[in-house]
Amino acid sequence: xxxxxxxxxxxxxxxxxxxxxxxxxxGAGEVHAIxxxxxxxxSTTSYVLSGRDGYEVTEGEALLNGQNLLDMxxxxxxxxxLFLAFQYPVEIPGVGNMTFLRTAVNAQRKARGEDELSAxxxxxxxxxxxxxxxxxxxxxxxxxxVGFSGGEKKRNEILQMAMLEPQLCILDETDSxxxxxxxxxxxxxxxxxxxxxxxxxxxxxxxxLLDHIKPDVVHIMSNGRIIKSGGPELALEVEHNGYAxxxxxxxxx
Amino acid sequence: xxxxxxxxxxxxxxAERVLGMVMPQGAPWANxxxxxxxxxxxxxxxxxxxxxxxxxxxxxxxxxxxxxxxAVFQSDDTPLFTALDRLKLVFVDGVFDATASDALEGENLExxxxxxALGSDIHWVKDAYGALExxxxxxxxxxxxxxxxxxxxxxxxxxxxxxxTRPVSLIYLHRDETSDAILxxxxxxxxxxxxxxxxxxxxxxxxxxxxEIEVADGARFHHVRAQGRDHERRAVTHLxxxxxxxxxxxxxxxxxxxxxxxxxVFIDIVGDDSVAHVAGAAMGDGDFLHDxxxxxxxxxxxxxxxxxxxxxxxxxxxxxxxxxILVKQAAQKTDGYQISQGLLLDEDSQFLAKPExxxxxxxxxxxxxxxVGAINEDALFYLQSRGVPHAEATDLLTLAFLAEAIDEIxxxxxxxxxxxxxxxxxxxRRG
Ligand SMILES: Nc1ncnc2c1ncn2[C@@H]1O[C@H](COP(=O)(O)OP(=O)(O)O)[C@@H](O)[C@H]1O
Ligand SMILES: [Mg+2]
Numbered sequence: 001x002x003x004x005x006x007x008x009x010x011x012x013x014x015x016x017x018x019x020x021x022x023x024x025x026x027g028a029g030e031v032h033a034i035x036x037x038x039x040x041x042x043s044t045t046s047y048v049l050s051g052r053d054g055y056e057v058t059e060g061e062a063l064l065n066g067q068n069l070l071d072m073x074x075x076x077x078x079x080x081x082l083f084l085a086f087q088y089p090v091e092i093p094g095v096g097n098m099t100f101l102r103t104a105v106n107a108q109r110k111a112r113g114e115d116e117l118s119a120x121x122x123x124x125x126x127x128x129x130x131x132x133x134x135x136x137x138x139x140x141x142x143x144x145x146v147g148f149s150g151g152e153k154k155r156n157e158i159l160q161m162a163m164l165e166p167q168l169c170i171l172d173e174t175d176s177x178x179x180x181x182x183x184x185x186x187x188x189x190x191x192x193x194x195x196x197x198x199x200x201x202x203x204x205x206x207x208x209l210l211d212h213i214k215p216d217v218v219h220i221m222s223n224g225r226i227i228k229s230g231g232p233e234l235a236l237e238v239e240h241n242g243y244a245x246x247x248x249x250x251x252x253x
Numbered sequence: 254x255x256x257x258x259x260x261x262x263x264x265x266x267x268a269e270r271v272l273g274m275v276m277p278q279g280a281p282w283a284n285x286x287x288x289x290x291x292x293x294x295x296x297x298x299x300x301x302x303x304x305x306x307x308x309x310x311x312x313x314x315x316x317x318x319x320x321x322x323x324a325v326f327q328s329d330d331t332p333l334f335t336a337l338d339r340l341k342l343v344f345v346d347g348v349f350d351a352t353a354s355d356a357l358e359g360e361n362l363e364x365x366x367x368x369x370a371l372g373s374d375i376h377w378v379k380d381a382y383g384a385l386e387x388x389x390x391x392x393x394x395x396x397x398x399x400x401x402x403x404x405x406x407x408x409x410x411x412x413x414x415x416x417x418t419r420p421v422s423l424i425y426l427h428r429d430e431t432s433d434a435i436l437x438x439x440x441x442x443x444x445x446x447x448x449x450x451x452x453x454x455x456x457x458x459x460x461x462x463x464x465e466i467e468v469a470d471g472a473r474f475h476h477v478r479a480q481g482r483d484h485e486r487r488a489v490t491h492l493x494x495x496x497x498x499x500x501x502x503x504x505x506x507x508x509x510x511x512x513x514x515x516x517x518v519f520i521d522i523v524g525d526d527s528v529a530h531v532a533g534a535a536m537g538d539g540d541f542l543h544d545x546x547x548x549x550x551x552x553x554x555x556x557x558x559x560x561x562x563x564x565x566x567x568x569x570x571x572x573x574x575x576x577x578i579l580v581k582q583a584a585q586k587t588d589g590y591q592i593s594q595g596l597l598l599d600e601d602s603q604f605l606a607k608p609e610x611x612x613x614x615x616x617x618x619x620x621x622x623x624x625v626g627a628i629n630e631d632a633l634f635y636l637q638s639r640g641v642p643h644a645e646a647t648d649l650l651t652l653a654f655l656a657e658a659i660d661e662i663x664x665x666x667x668x669x670x671x672x673x674x675x676x677x678x679x680x681x682r683r684g
Contacts, residue, residue, distance in 0.1 A: 050638050051634075051637070053634065073637070074638050075637045075641060075643065078639055078640035084638055086635070090631045090632050090634075090635040091632075092635065092636075092650070092653060094650075094652070094653025094654060094655075094656035094657070099649075103649065104640050107639075107641045107645065108639075108640035111640065111642075143653075164639065
């Protein structure tokens with residue numbers, strides 16, 4: 001599904017190397033967790049994969065189902081099946097949430113050569129998905145993320161994901177700032193989408209999300225590299241001991 | 254040159270410019286009103302580039318002897334407002350076209366061609382023609398409006414005596430590429446009356462229009478206009494309004510294209526508990542200057558005013574906003590809001606704004622803001638990351654920028670129609 005090979009990334013404006021050789025392979029239907037200290041490059045990895053400006057890839061490549069992601073426009077990557085749930089969802093005053101969702105769904109369908117959804121088909125779909133995420137009609141009518149609470153913004157990300165049905169979902173700290181109930185809703189939303197073809201990369205600081213979304217593989221990222229990979233027990237280890245031991249281990253190696 | 258000499262030169266130039274103009278003749282009282290306007294004009298002088306009020310918009314092409322040529326624009330769009338049941342009044346290059354227009358009648362409506370009204374021995378317009386224009390000369394001169402009062406060749410006089418259900422729709426056609434039109438409308442809403450007035454079209458190569466509107470107690474006036482897509486047209490328009498108690502005045506203007514547009518709005522809220530809203534959405538591409546100059550005076554208690562002006566500018570287009578809220582000492586509990594914003598789609602365009610508040614009452618809530626900026630990159634990326642192509646995402650954000658102004662239109666069918674035009678304008682420019 002996703003193959004990241006030796007990815008090196010620096011900031012476009014500054015001489016600052018952020019990713020220093022990231023390698024990651026995610027198979028179809030798998031869930032991978034990425035943990036790691038703040039500033040280690042987790043968000044940068046997800047931004048570079050989705051095509052945000054401001055970064056320069058100096059080495060390496062990233063493939064989604066064999067297609068070279070890094071050559072594509074952000075909207076082409078989305079149409080190819082990539083989805084990023086933002087760590088900080090963006091507010092868009094003046095654009096209704098519903099309009100936003102519909103524009104996105106239909107743009108992707110169009111890009112894939114599928115028919116656009118009619119207004120009624122779309123409404124039916126969005127109501128059904130919104131309901132399970134406890135997103136009310138009011139939140140659908142309001143401008144995108146404007147005046148939403150932290151939890152509402154994150155649920156809105158999951159709603160977009162549910163509507164767009166991507167192949168590869170990257171969740172960047174979707175659990176941060178959520179209370180237990182909101183986190184459960186989000187986890188249920190994600191689990192509802194799990195199937196043998198869809199893959200997930202879950203970036204998180206907390207084991208508790210991984211209690212709900214069981215990962216197949218856990219990676220630890222530090223200073224622009226994945227320094228260790230393992231099974232779910234690795235997340236428990238981090239939960240108990242923090243990153244200090246792992247980082248020290250890395251220094252020695 | 255001393256200030257005195259400068260003023261003297263200005264007055265000499267004005268005299269030279271207007272003395273050759275033909276003043277239309279009507280009833281003696283009407284001729285007196287026109288003569289009074291001419292005298293006032295001769296003592297204030299036509300605007301010049303060095304005037305503070307014209308610092309960003311050069312008036313030369315508006316005051317020149319002859320208008321510059323403006324090609325007639327051929328559009329295959331259905332004209333605006335066609336789906337509405339309305340009373341249509343058509344002007345071609347500034348001349349009323351009775352055959353193309355509906356009959357001048359309607360429920361709760363007295364309606365007459367200006368030249369007929371000014372030719373009558375007795376008409377209520379005697380107390381109204383030029384009256385609000387004259388009052389609005391303090392504290393800032395508006396000489397092009399005075400010129401209009403003196404020389405207007407046509408126009409319409411409307412009195413609403415109760416609720417008028419069919420909107421009155423003024424349609425301004427432009428067919429002659431050198432036409433120079435001066436129209437003057439006088440509108441009066443009696444107590445409790447309601448009227449929706451629509452205006453659309455470029456009108457002429459050069460268009461000078463004055464509209465005086467008196468909104469009596471409990472009356473409601475709605476105004477929506479679209480200024481026409483002719484690229485080379487020039488226009489200076491003045492909207493003068495006096496608003497009584499428990500009354501509403503709402504005006505929205507859409508401008509797409511036009512080399513020069515100066516829209517002045519002067520509203521006096523004289524009564525208590527009233528609202529006055531003026532809004533504008535302007536879009537310019539290339540050789541385009543659009544100027545909104547607004548002056549709202551609060552004299553009564555507990556009134557609300559809003560000014561919402563948005564301009565989308567590209568390829569060197571220029572936007573200007575000069576807006577003022579004056580709150581007199583007695584106007585307690587005034588709620589005044591003013592926002593002016595420019596969205597620059599490239600680095601060649603510019604937006605200049607001078608927002609002003611002048612407040613003499615102590616218990617008021619007034620706010621104003623002015624911003625200029627480009628498309629928000631974060632929002633653009635967010636949309637793209639959801640699969641919306643760059644061009645479509647840019648348009649969506651541009652319309653979002655204009656939304657606050659468009660929201661000022663109360664009628665949903667009309668606002669949908671306007672939105673559709675703005676979308677079309679953007680779509681035609683997609684890269
Ligand atoms: N646009 C940017 N400008 C400046 N520094 C940046 C930018 N993006 C990322 N960085 C820096 O790159 C490093 C990695 O950041 P990030 O990917 O956000 O880490 P994480 O998500 O793991 O906390 C940090 O040191 C951060 O300050
Ligand atoms: Mg991060």
